[in-house]
Amino acid sequence: MTERLKLTDAVIKYGDIPIVNGVSLTVNAGEMIFITGANGSGKSTLTKGIAGLLPLSSGTVERTPLMSYVPQYEEADRDFPARVSEIVLTGTQRPYKLFTSRSDRKNAFDAMKALGIDGLADKQIKTLSGGQLRRVFLARAICGKPELLLLDEPCAGLDAQSHEELFAIIRGLLADGCAVVMVTHDISDIDLISEGRSIRISGGRIAGYE
Ligand SMILES: Nc1ncnc2c1ncn2[C@@H]1O[C@H](COP(=O)(O)OP(=O)(O)O)[C@@H](O)[C@H]1O
Ligand SMILES: [Mg+2]
Structure with missing residues (x-):
């Protein structure tokens, strides 16, 4: 399996406050990982750390340079x-x-x-x-x-047809060996990619694998 992303014990802080607190995650070519969790649990901060937009206070991130990142829409x-x-x-x-x-x-x-x-x-x-x-x-x-695609809540506010089209595109990318990491609020998204895995973030830590 070709690794596209390997995050090891990542800690990301704003000021002195750890927002992501020891997250490890490996995503291989053609794999899909969903990241769920409550508002403020650290999902966007985690994706920014993966994208290289925020420095890790400790831990490491290794990823393919062929990465694309779509921030949460509210940040546009x-x-x-x-x-x-x-x-x-x-x-x-x-x-x-x-x-x-x-x-x-x-x-x-x-x-x-x-x-x-x-x-x-x-x-x-x-x-x-x-x-x-x-x-x-x-x-x-x-x-x-991209060989690694990071999507931060891409479905929020999409109509049903756009949602369907996005998932069709994601399936095509996965089949071509792209690794996809998607933050989502909607648990039903997870069922749309049968081979996808999901992790739940709480307080900046992985609280569950679903
Ligand atoms: N630029 C920032 N400066 C300071 N604190 C921040 C900043 N961005 C986010 N936070 C805080 O980090 C925590 C996690 O935020 P975020 O990663 O956006 O959560 P999520 O995406 O899960 O809703 C929140 O408590 C938020 O207030
Ligand atoms: Mg967010």
């Missing part, structure tokens, strides 16, 4: 002046390049098409609905062909 800056196509294209670039290639543009377009937003390519993101903007961030995440 809707007023940022950018077009849909520009946002999606940034997802193709590892490391960042000044110019995009023909294949980058094709990957971005294919991702927009998969999420039904190809008709919005030239729109400013501030003109989109919440559901459309979520699709933009998802398209950005998948167009770089």
Whole structure:
């Protein structure tokens, strides 16, 4: 099994307060892990630590560099002046390049098409609905062909059809060997990926494996 993510005894603090308190987790290629838990239990902090956006106070994280991260929607800056196509294209670039290639543009377009937003390519993101903007961030995440995809509550506020489409995309990524880590509030999501595992976070620790 190829490991895509290995987190060992991770501790993440805000100031002196440990928010994630000794979490270990391994996710292999083609595996799906759901992270559940109450509001404030540390799920987003954990995903930011995995993504490399917050430093670990102790412990280690090893992960594939081909990682995409979609933050919780509430953290998005809707007023940022950018077009849909520009946002999606940034997802193709590892490391960042000044110019995009023909294949980058094709990957971005294919991702927009998969999420039904190809008709919005030239729109400013501030003109989109919440559901459309979520699709933009998802398209950005998948167009770089990630080996590890981190999704922080991607289903919140999605309508039934978008929800279905997202899970179809996730199944395709898993079949291609991508590892997927998804924070979700909705326990019924877990049943949608039969081979998925789930962990419950409470007070920054793993409180259960379901
Ligand atoms: N930037 C921050 N500075 C200080 N405390 C924070 C910050 N972000 C989150 N917290 C605190 O960390 C705890 C866990 O938050 P979070 O990881 O967002 O939880 P969840 O995603 O499970 O709802 C909460 O008590 C929250 O108030
Ligand atoms: Mg959160």
